[in-house]
Structure formats: C-alpha cells, structure tokens
Amino acid sequence: MAWFYPKSIGSKLILNLDQYLLEKTMKKQLKIWTLHSLIVLPILVFTLTTSQPSLSASPLPIYKVYGPCDTSVNGEDEKDRELAGWICEMYMNAMFESYYYHFNFTHWAQNEKKDRELVEMADLYNPFGCDVRELTSDEFVDLFLDYMSGRVDEMEDSFFNTIHYITKPYCRQLKNSKVEFYLEEDRYKSKS
Known part of the structure; x- marks a missing residue:
C-alpha cells in the first residue's frame, strides 16, 4: 500500500x-x-581524590583490633556484640589469610627444593611463631585479649608485629605437646 x-x-x-x-x-x-x-x-x-587502602600511611594499630574484639566478647548490648564480632572476624580472617599465604609459600619452597636459605628466612620471618593452623579464631581472640590486659601503653603498636607475642603461650603449649621435643631434649641432656 x-x-x-x-x-x-x-x-x-x-x-x-x-x-x-x-x-x-x-x-x-x-x-x-x-x-x-x-x-x-x-x-x-x-576514587582519584581519596587515598587507596593499599597505600596505608601506618601499620594497623592494636587498638583498632582490640576495641571490636573486646566488645564482641565482653560487650553488654547484643547488637554491639554482633557488629563488633563481625568487625573482629574480618581482622582475624585477614590475619589468618596472611598466615596461610606464608605457610603455603614456605611449604611450596620446601617441596620444590628451592634455596634452603629462602626457606630458613621464611621460617625466621614467620610473624606467628609457630604453626597456627589448628588455632581457631575464637581461641586467638582469647589469647589476644589475655595478652593485652594491662598493656594499655602498647595500644599504638603494630598489631601485625605483636602477633608473635600473642601466640607465645599457644606455641609453647604446642611445642610441649610434641613427642619430638622431649626426645630432642633428652638427647641433648644425655650428651652433656
């Protein structure tokens, strides 16, 4: 048409x-x-005018982790405990993630028979002091709160640099529970 x-x-x-x-x-x-x-x-x-989180000006201070973790365990209000527990869990997940990265790197280097000095340096650099794969997040929070009780003057220190001191009781207990430790100790005692 x-x-x-x-x-x-x-x-x-x-x-x-x-x-x-x-x-x-x-x-x-x-x-x-x-x-x-x-x-x-x-x-x-x-995004261009705000600073990026990866470019932190200073390390994570202890008080930023202690506040939420303490409130999650000892808080009076249920909502506060829930929110603080979520924040504390984020910090713990980040910390354990760094441990697993370190552990897997060390394990890979040992299995690939990489430079022995590299493996020794990685073991020396371990900020956790021992194998914390069996340590739960709640147990770590309890260790952390126990360590920080009475240490108000250390609240500005780096949380990451303090992890070694926080895990000392756990590492000591782990070391004492291993049979090899006692065998090694007995071997050295018999020689001297």
Whole structure:
C-alpha cells in the first residue's frame, strides 16, 4: 500500500520526521551525558581524590583490633556484640589469610627444593611463631585479649608485629605437646 501525499505536505513530513529523529537522538545523547556527569564522573573524581587502602600511611594499630574484639566478647548490648564480632572476624580472617599465604609459600619452597636459605628466612620471618593452623579464631581472640590486659601503653603498636607475642603461650603449649621435643631434649641432656 502506497502513501500518496501532495508534494508540499510530503516534504514537510519528511523534514518533520528528520527533525523528530534528530531531536530524539539529541535527547537520548543528553540523557547519557547527564547520567555520566551525575553518576560516573563523581565516582571517578571520588576514587582519584581519596587515598587507596593499599597505600596505608601506618601499620594497623592494636587498638583498632582490640576495641571490636573486646566488645564482641565482653560487650553488654547484643547488637554491639554482633557488629563488633563481625568487625573482629574480618581482622582475624585477614590475619589468618596472611598466615596461610606464608605457610603455603614456605611449604611450596620446601617441596620444590628451592634455596634452603629462602626457606630458613621464611621460617625466621614467620610473624606467628609457630604453626597456627589448628588455632581457631575464637581461641586467638582469647589469647589476644589475655595478652593485652594491662598493656594499655602498647595500644599504638603494630598489631601485625605483636602477633608473635600473642601466640607465645599457644606455641609453647604446642611445642610441649610434641613427642619430638622431649626426645630432642633428652638427647641433648644425655650428651652433656
């Protein structure tokens, strides 16, 4: 079916159709620009103007971990304990994640028969003092709170650098429970 318009009306319709499509395209483009300027641009500016978490100016102080962990165990309000428990759990997960990274690197280096000095350095660098794979998060929090009781002057110290001191009782207990430790000790006693 063909549409027949008088020549004068048809050209006006075509011009109006072109103009209509142009206006529609311009409105769509304007909406896209508005969306970008109101949403995307502020996000971009915000990310460029704020400091990145990976570029921390100082190590994590103990008080930032102690506060939530203490509240999660000793808090009076249920909601406070729940929120503090969640924050404390995030810190514990990050700490244990760093341990597993260290453990897996050391284990890989030993299995691949890499440089012995590298393995010894990794063992020496271990900030945990011993194998803490059997230590639960709740047990670590208890050790942490016990260690920090009466040590208010150390609250500004680095949490990560303090982990070795926190795990000392656990490592001592772990070492004393191993049979090899007593055999080694008996062997040295008999020689002297």
